Amino acid sequence: xxxxxxxxxxxxxxxxxxxxxxxxxxxxxxxxxxxxxxxxxxxxxxxxxxxxxxxxxxxxxxxxxxxxxxxxxxxxxxx
Amino acid sequence: xxxxxxxxxxxxxxxxxxxxxxxxxxxxxxxxxxxxxxxxxxxxxxxxxxxxxxxxxxxxxxxxxxxxxxxxxxxxxxxxxxxxxxxxxxxxxxxxxxxxxxxxxxxxxxxxxxxxxxxxxxxxxxxxxxxxxxxxxxxxxxxxxxxxxxxxxxxxxxxxxxxxxxxxxxxxxxxxxxxxxxxxxxxxxx
Numbered sequence: 272x273x274x275x276x277x278x279x280x281x282x283x284x285x286x287x288x289x290x291x292x293x294x295x296x297x298x299x300x301x302x303x304x305x306x307x308x309x310x311x312x313x314x315x316x317x318x319x320x321x322x323x324x325x326x327x328x329x330x331x332x333x334x335x336x337x338x339x340x341x342x343x344x345x346x347x348x349x350x
Numbered sequence: 351x352x353x354x355x356x357x358x359x360x361x362x363x364x365x366x367x368x369x370x371x372x373x374x375x376x377x378x379x380x381x382x383x384x385x386x387x388x389x390x391x392x393x394x395x396x397x398x399x400x401x402x403x404x405x406x407x408x409x410x411x412x413x414x415x416x417x418x419x420x421x422x423x424x425x426x427x428x429x430x431x432x433x434x435x436x437x438x439x440x441x442x443x444x445x446x447x448x449x450x451x452x453x454x455x456x457x458x459x460x461x462x463x464x465x466x467x468x469x470x471x472x473x474x475x476x477x478x479x480x481x482x483x484x485x486x487x488x489x490x491x492x493x494x495x496x497x498x499x500x501x502x503x504x505x506x507x508x509x510x511x512x513x514x515x516x517x518x519x520x521x522x523x524x525x526x527x528x529x530x531x532x533x534x535x536x537x538x539x540x
Contacts, residue, residue, distance in 0.1 A: 272478065272536050277529060280482035281501035287382030287395050294378060297400050298370035301407035 355419055362410060374403050377420060380504060381427040384513075387498040388431035389440075390487065398434055402427045421512050424505070428495075428513045435491075442491050485535035493528030500525045 272280075361369030382399045386392060405426050413422060435441040486494055499510045500521070507525075511518045 272481070272533065274529060274533065276478060277482055277532055277536075278501070280479045281486075281497065282503075283479045284387065284483070284498075284501065286502070287379060287386045287392075287399070289375075289378040289382060289399070290396065293396070293399075294371045294374035295367075297374050297403045298367050300400070301370055301404055302365060302367055304404065304408070 356415065359410065359413065359415070359419070362407065370407065373406075377423050378403075380420070380424060380502070383502055384424055384427045384499065384505075385431045385434075387502065388428065388495060389434055394434065398430050399427070402430045405430065418509075421509050424509060425513045428499075481536055481539065482532065485532050485539065488535055489528060489531055493524055493531055496521055496524040497528035497532065 358369055358373055362373055378399060381402050382395050385398045385402070386395045389395075389398070402423070406423055409426070413419070432441060486497065489497070496510060496514065499505050499513065500507070507518050507521045511521045514521065516524075
């Protein structure tokens with residue numbers, strides 16, 4: 272295989288596309304984490320995203336969901 | 351730094367959720383791609399990209415505005431990916447150090463300033479793509495990551511150098527040496 276063919280093959284590796292709503296969800300999560308004192312209304316707005324993750328979930332995503340639920344519980348416990 | 355970027359950072363620091371969303375929107379594709387190339391597991395990319403941006407927002411107050419925001423964010427993405435590889439026991443090397451073998455690699459001056467493939471090379475067959483992907487997985491991380499990153503559109507050698515914490519010359523050397531090893535790996539597969 273020639274070097275230019277290797278370069279071509281490397282460039283055909285896929286790029287990642289964020290899922291719809293990704294940026295808004297992350298921004299909201301960051302704000303919830305940064306807020307002090309914790310604001311219940313912000314935490315509640317995360318519920319649809321958690322449900323969406325739960326619906327779309329597969330075994331591989333459970334750890335991520337578990338992490339989010341843990342964060343959520345920690346935040347709620349500050350109330 | 352451009353005024354727009356400065357304003358975006360100020361708005362994010364002031365807690366403006368729309369500004370934070372814009373920042374994530376602007377960089378999410380590249381952050382996810384860097385992570386995907388580094389870890390090779392598509393299923394973990396979304397969680398790690400989210401983790402990257404949470405770290406970005408957490409560290410934003412201490413961001414040095416003389417630096418380029420995108421480079422700083424991609425560096426955090428790279429570190430999140432390395433942390434993940436370390437956590438799952440797949441991190442096989444300790445530093446991107448150029449060895450004497452790498453230094454003696456002849457032909458490095460032929461590398462383009464910006465890594466671009468020739469138009470003909472864009473029409474490689476699917477089996478060649480798979481061959482390269484399999485061979486890449488067998489490369490030491492020291493070479494695999496620079497080679498992977500250099501093939502991402504929009505990542506130049508100077509950005510990769512900051513991400514890896516080495517000089518531009520070292521990145522060129524590691525990419526060149528990595529491609530030679532890749533070529534040897536593929537030849538050995540037959």
